[in-house]
Amino acid sequence: MKFSLITLATLAAPAFAKVYYAGVAESGGEFGVWNDNGVGRGLPGRFGSDYAFVNKTAIDVMVKDDKINLFRLRSFWSYFDLFYDAVQYVTARKRRYVLLDPHNYMRYNYHFAQPYSGSIIGDVNDPNAATTQDFKMFFTELAKRFRHNTRSSGHAFTTGNGNEPSSDYLHLMKDPLNNTAIEIHEYLDDNYSGSGANCTQPVSRLDGVTNWLKQHGLKAIITEFGGGVNPECAQALKEYIDYLEEKEVWIGWTA
Ligand SMILES: *[C@@H]1O[C@H](CO)[C@@H](O)[C@H](O)[C@H]1NC(C)=O
Ligand SMILES: *[C@@H]1O[C@H](CO)[C@@H](O)[C@H](O)[C@H]1NC(C)=O
Numbered sequence: 001m002k003f004s005l006i007t008l009a010t011l012a013a014p015a016f017a018k019v020y021y022a023g024v025a026e027s028g029g030e031f032g033v034w035n036d037n038g039v040g041r042g043l044p045g046r047f048g049s050d051y052a053f054v055n056k057t058a059i060d061v062m063v064k065d066d067k068i069n070l071f072r073l074r075s076f077w078s079y080f081d082l083f084y085d086a087v088q089y090v091t092a093r094k095r096r097y098v099l100l101d102p103h104n105y106m107r108y109n110y111h112f113a114q115p116y117s118g119s120i121i122g123d124v125n126d127p128n129a130a131t132t133q134d135f136k137m138f139f140t141e142l143a144k145r146f147r148h149n150t151r152s153s154g155h156a157f158t159t160g161n162g163n164e165p166s167s168d169y170l171h172l173m174k175d176p177l178n179n180t181a182i183e184i185h186e187y188l189d190d191n192y193s194g195s196g197a198n199c200t201q202p203v204s205r206l207d208g209v210t211n212w213l214k215q216h217g218l219k220a221i222i223t224e225f226g227g228g229v230n231p232e233c234a235q236a237l238k239e240y241i242d243y244l245e246e247k248e249v250w251i252g253w254t255a
């Protein structure tokens, strides 16, 4: 399970269970970092062949036929202008919501290895690490570019895979506007990573975090979950979505 924080564009707080946002996690700009020359050699990458943020035709289909209202758009550290275009397409043109996801886990490295390896941002002993100043500049710039876009919201930091130490701290964060939700990833395969084809974990694995959210008066959104293409997983995923709909703390998901 991975935790992160998002601030939501608009979050009302009714007393009943409500999924406000349901949609798709797009893979995106982070793939530009890799090419045939090897790990990390792809930067800055060629837009449209090494990477893209969205497939606009596919967005059109998902909005029209699947009636989804949220796209989680992943970007890398740069590419602001092209990313901006993708965000505008979803929010201004299609009038749907975007979760802005700078997909770096506070680390600089090869995207397939994230979040388990790489230079930790702010590590002064590592010459490859981005500095905390870089980190601040990045998020300031990101926030500046999208702060007037009421259909976008930010995704940020903290990672891990189960028994998160961050659960001792995340609830201490104070948002004066009460407009923050915790973002969580949880797959249904053996080690919750999404790399196995079989859905062996029951959705009741979410009970712990559901109770933690309730205990601290927090809301959350699952932005990565899924299973293999088989009937058992189809059933498990249905139960998963039903679970999120039943529990008041869950306000949305992207698969
Ligand atoms: C974009 O999406 C459309 C509709 O799903 C699909 O036909 C097309 O192949 C996609 N383009 C790329 C480059 O993946
Ligand atoms: C946020 O929630 C807290 C605790 O429920 C409440 O005291 C405070 O007034 C709320 N603030 C806003 C801006 O709604």
Ligand SMILES: *[C@@H]1O[C@H](CO)[C@@H](O)[C@H](O)[C@H]1NC(C)=O
Pocket: 161, 190, 191, 193, 195, 196
């Ligand atoms: C989870 O298990 C799969 C094998 O089923 C393995 O390939 C993958 O690296 C594991 N992922 C993590 C995060 O431990």
Ligand SMILES: *[C@@H]1O[C@H](CO)[C@@H](O)[C@H](O)[C@H]1NC(C)=O
Pocket: 196, 197, 198
């Ligand atoms: C997934 O389940 C199928 C059917 O039960 C089984 O044949 C296969 O070995 C399982 N795969 C893994 C990686 O456990």
